[in-house]
Amino acid sequence: MFRTATGAAIRPTWVVADPGEPGWKGYWTIARQHLTDVAEAVAIRDGLVLIDMHYSTAEQCDTRCQTAEGNDCTCSCEGKYHGRGEHAAWLEVGDTTLFRGGDEKIVTRSLDGQQALRDREDRLAELIRQIGR
Template sequence: MTEPWIRRGYDQTRLWMRMPFGATNRAWLHDELGDRIRPEWNNTVRPGRWEIAKPHLRMLTTALANRFEEVHVYLEFSTTERCDRKCQTASGDDCTCSCRGEHHGGGTYWMDWHLVGEDTLIGPVGRVERHYIVRRGDVGL
């Protein structure tokens, strides 16, 4: 059985999604996301995948987790990471900025950080992809 997954590329206009084959998958997508969505099946890539508008990420993730117990979510972030000086110098565990803990407490001390404004740090990190597993009942993204 194919594990369901969703991928959001920062430079893509649509989400890429895969789930186990079912004759009613298109109808299920419409039931979960609304009749106005236009899911496209892309069979020019192997294996094939569904392509759906990006604004449906949260709703699609929740629906897939509820249907299949869990869904793998891959989120790609742009080439520049933004972080806060408070994050980089933090000593506790709690990280709430866009780096998702990557630079918390000075985690990447070798980076060439540039201070922009009073507190925002910008550093070049290239294309970054984060992998999450969202299970049925999770709060979601």
């Protein structure tokens, strides 16, 4: 399933749940670059996917996050300011590096099959539009 979702070989890692953890046996981890494709494929196939996103509020952030295109954010803004050019509460410590202190935060995101189909179609339409320029 992972290979068909991305069109490329990826290396998912199965992480076994801690002993006594109720309700689940473990989870898959994948490289962030494959997250959108795999999450959409699972949501379309199964109707819903839940994704735990780990953000470190002490993680150094790069100004390229605020000027980025797309929705893959790895900094502690949790995608809130991704691609918007906003630097609220950030301290510049170089030409591109920003820093903000704090602890780790886990945010659970859900994606249903209908939204996954819409997102996939929107990305395809944008790609076709860019090629047609």
